[in-house]
Amino acid sequence: MRRILIVGAGQSGLQLALGLQSKGYDVTLMSHRTADETRSGRVMSTQVMFATALDHERDLKLNFWENRAPRIEGLGVSVAGPAREPGGYHRTVDWAGSLDGYAQSVDQRVKMAGWMDVFAERGGRLVIHGAAVSDLDFLSRRYELVLVAAGKGELASMFGRDAARSPYAAPQRSLAVAYVHGLGPRHEHPEYDAMRCNLVPGAGELFVMPTLTTSGHADILFWEGIPGGPIDVFQDVRDPGEHLVRTLELLERFTPWEYARATKVELTDANATLVGRYTPTVRHPVGRLPSGGAVLGVGDVVVANDPVTGQGANLAAKCAASYLEAIVARGGAPFDTAWMQATFERFWATARPATKWTNAMLAPPPPHVLNLVGAAGRLQPVADRIANGFDDPADFEHFFFDSAKADAYVRDAGEAEGDLEEGEVTEGTGDAD
Incomplete structure (x- = not known):
């Protein structure tokens, strides 16, 4: 039984750990938080997952919330333009496309905590410890393969930026997320739930999406603002209530058709908001430890796209599925650096189109x-x-x-x-x- 260590308990790390566990591998998973801490912590993402990514979860029988989460059967796009009267905005374009297979969003606090519990129940070793490079240097001697799925901090710094695949050197959006109850229905296409993309040229984007959270069905209000622009107003927010107030002020100003159904919303819980920004980056997949050992990056450690196209959790699931297949196909052969590079390049064939499209959507549209x-x-x-x-x-x-x-x-x-x-x-x- 081959011994494998995975560091990081997000979409890619947990999906891969559970997949390897189901194939009979001896898997250790390291997380800096317990399942209960994850479940009661702050929201981590928006995670709308489309049909292909959901199929990867179904293949491993990990789709525990599929019958409870809202089915997102369409995707709508609105483009905001200045109204005829000064100071307002209206829709210059508004449409909805039907998805061939429905999408779903499950709050990662729910999913990751649930998956951690299942991994432990099935006999996996779950180590709660914030790993440093020195820890991996010591632990790597005990495992045949070490995979790093924790995309921030010291561990991510082991993986150098791939300049040829990373056109941006700074964040292209400021991000502000709020999970809410009480959002009213859209009058357009009431027959199905849809993810709504509202484009405000020169300022940013608002995404509205149904989700399943810790308190049941909810909606996510997600602003992406061009840095320094009129939507980039969350840096000094002091508490979740103020975050929601600013979110609604922006809705009223730039997307009044969305604000009309948001006048009675309230946050789902005290940890239902998130603010941040990061630089879209592709990194070299093989990291080197001080002792000379090699580790393989997974998910957003190696491909971190801006969430403007909703590809983050989808690529994480696709990466885990691709790596799982490559590890099983390796049999008993060593997981050397040549295999690591080839394994990433195989995944990159899937990630490249998503990355190209995402980077294009961050620029002014031609x-x-x-x-x-x-x-x-x-x-x-x-x-x-x-x-x-x-x-x-x-x-x-x-x-x-x-x-x-x-x-x-x-x-x-x-x-x-x-x-x-x-x-x-x-x-x-x-x-x-």
Whole structure:
């Protein structure tokens, strides 16, 4: 039985630990918090997971909350523009695309704590200890493979930044999350729950998404603000109540259609808010210990994208699934650095399209992208295809990045729907108010 150490009890670390455990490996998992501390702690993310990532959990029979969590069956996009009267905003674009397979969000406090309990119940060694590089240097002699799935602090510093794959050197958004009860329904598409993406050009984005949290069904209000802009206002927030007040003030100013259903919301609990910012970074996957040993980075240790496209938990699940397959396929051969690099590159084939798309969405959109988003308001197949790209970002390569491909796709979609004359391209406008 091969002995493996995993450091970090998030989506990728726990999924991989439970997967290896189910395959008969001798797995030790290190976490800096207990399951109870995780369950009662601060919210950690927004974690909307799409069909492919959910399938990886189903494959391991870890989808314990699937029948309780809201089913997100669509993805809506609104674009805010200045209203005709000074000081207000209205929707210049508003549409919703249907997902081929539903998405779900389960508060990571619920999921990670539950998975930690299951790992221990199944006989796994769960060590509660904040690991330092010196700890790994000592422990690595006892294990055939050490995987680092803790993406912050000293351990992450072992993995150098891959400059060729990391176009940004500073945070591109300030992040502010609030979990709330009491959000009213959207009048548009009331037949299904949808994740809502509200784009405020030049300022940032608001995401609204149903979730399952420690107190049942809830919604997440998530602002991403361009640093220094009018949405970047959470740095000096002193308490959760003030955080919610500022969240609602921004809704009222920039997305009044969302504010109209948020007038009675309240925080789900005292730890229901989160503020932060970080630089999107791809790191080299092999870290070196002082003694010369090698460790392999997992999940957001090696690929940390801004959450603007909701890819974080999805890539973490995909990474864990890819690594699990590579470890099992290795049999009894050594986990040397060549294998580690090859294992990451195999995952990078999945992560690269998501990273390319996410980095593109952090920049001001070029005209052809605005055209594409606008066309989705009149062409349902375009809306559906963009929505399903959140599950399979590789599809964006065929119609999103290149203006000629995008224009041809919109033209063909319009002709198929009988909406456009041959050669015509939509201008991407249309007032939804």
